[in-house]
Amino acid sequence: GYDSLRIELAFRALGSGGAGEPAAVEPVCVRSGLYEVDVASAESYPVYWNQTEKIPVMRGQWFIDGTWQPLEEEESNLIEQEHLNRFKGQQLQESFDMEISKPVDGKEAIHSLKLSRNHVDWHSVDEVYLYSDATTSKIARTVTQKLGFSKASSSGTRLHRGYVEEATLEDKPPQTSHIVFVVHGIGQKMDQGRIIKNTAMMRDTARKVEEKYFSNLATHVEFLPVEWRSKLTLDGDTVDSITPDKVRGLRDMLNSSAMDIMYYTSPLYRDELVKGLQQELNRLYSLFCSRNPEFEEKGGKVSIVSHSLGCVITYDIMTGWNPVRLYEQLLQKEEEELEESWMSYEERRLLEELYLTKQRLREIEERLHELKASTISKPPVLKFKVENFFCMGSPLAVFLALRGIRPGSSGSQDHILPRAICNRLLNIFHPTDPVAYRLEPLILKHYSNISPVQIHWYNTANPLPYEHMKPNFLNPSKEPTSAPEAESASAAPSPTTSPVLLRRHYGESITNIGKASILG
DSSP states (O other): OHHHHHHHHHHHHHTTOGGGOOOOOOOEEETTTTEEEETTTTEEEESSSOOSSOEEOOOOOEEETTTOOBOOHHHHHHHHHHHHHHHTTOOOOSOOOTTTOOOOOSOOOSEEEEOSSEEEEEEETTEEEEEEOSHHHHHHHHHHHHTTOOHHHHHOEEEEESOSSOOOGGGOOOOOOEEEEEEOOTTTTTOTTHHHHHHHHHHHHHHHHHHHHOTTOOOOEEEEEEOOGGGOOTTTTHHHHTSOSTTHHHHHHHHHTTHHHHHHHOTTTHHHHHHHHHHHHHHHHHHHHHHOTHHHHTTOEEEEEEETHHHHHHHHHHHTOOHHHHHHHHHHHHHHHHHHSOOOHHHHHHHHHHHHHHHHHHHHHHHHHHHOGGGSOOOOOOSSOEEEEEEESOOHHHHHHHTTOOOOSSSSSTTTSOTTTEEEEEEEOOTTOTTOOOOGGGTOGGGGGBOOOOOOOTTOSSOOOGGGOOOOBSSGGGOOSSOOGGGOTTTSOOGGGSOOOOSOOOOOGGGGTOOOOSOO
16 A cells, blocks of 8 residues: 555656646555556566566556455546546435445446446446446347346446545554575576576565564565576686587576586686685665665664575675685695605705795785776675675585585584674485585584484474474484583583474475575
């Protein structure tokens, strides 16, 4: 109702311009600010993502009884004009009760209007009926009238001027207190609209859960799709030009999906992927804050839901991980090991010469940085702190393992993702997803012998809290007799937060939040 009233006010202001010219009217934000309506063209378009097709906006005036569907705008305008010409100034009934509203019986029509395929009869100012002029409808109407039924009760459809619920400005949606960026993974090149559809599914499901379980909270969570792949140039069409024609469909699918992983492992294109996602996240956040200036003032929070390769890229952006820096650390470690080991005079002389050369190289790089600071790439930085990072169908764990990350001993995520960067890290996966890997064994090694927690269905009645579940050991013979000292109750979480469950099929509960295939 709030959106409808604001669009109606803008529509009426459109015709208030002087000298017969339409007044300039700003677009109207609707649906919690996700869309804008251009009243002049009667079209709506999304604010935060691109969409080629415009969404038509209909001004409903006359509605069908029962379904309350609006009539076509052209017919509705004709009926409205005729109604005003004939009944302007007359009083309506003080109240309208759907239960007692019945078709007129035996009352003659006081006014009629002929349309292209229908006609409308007025029996009073608020008793209006629509009749079809198709041949079959006329025959049926004639037969039923001869049987004693009235014209209205036999084939008429009652119309109502205005919607069943009165629109009010108090029906304003709550201010957004938490935004969730939804980042796609590989395969987006094949279907650029997939991330928008999946985000809409997550948004709709979250709305239902929000209304059912958290209707008393005056807060609102908004989901925004992050489509970063289509803006990248990468190699242009070089890979396509070298692709053989045999089994072309399969090759094209691989080029549009798995090739993204090869791009990310390439030193030539990795930065382009990282900067592409980082810039899109910052663009969306800045755009949202410019339209919702109170978001930051009231301490609004930001979370990220990433899928597949998007998890790895998002992680690298948050932590500033760079393979070049890792390579430099390895070289420095090798130099320290060489200095500690015995070597001949010639080897030591060459090592000193190498050290002087590197020192000279660093001096030149510093001078170059001072002259052309803009050409030196800096680690991408987000304009916001991440509250929750949801990895869905994520290969992040295997990337971290190959980078040398090993299980910690504190029971904390800080050696993987410090809480100063992100408060909570959650890894969600389906056990049959070949791209997904477990992340918790990198936090504590013995988690590898404990079954992952199965997510409750959102509509589960009285679900057992996760913290009250007991661990289900995959191999009972490896069950530890006592927890490590570092995992005392006062220090860190223990594996007792995992459930005791039978080894059975994992439900598709995550599809109620957003269906995520291997690609997408």
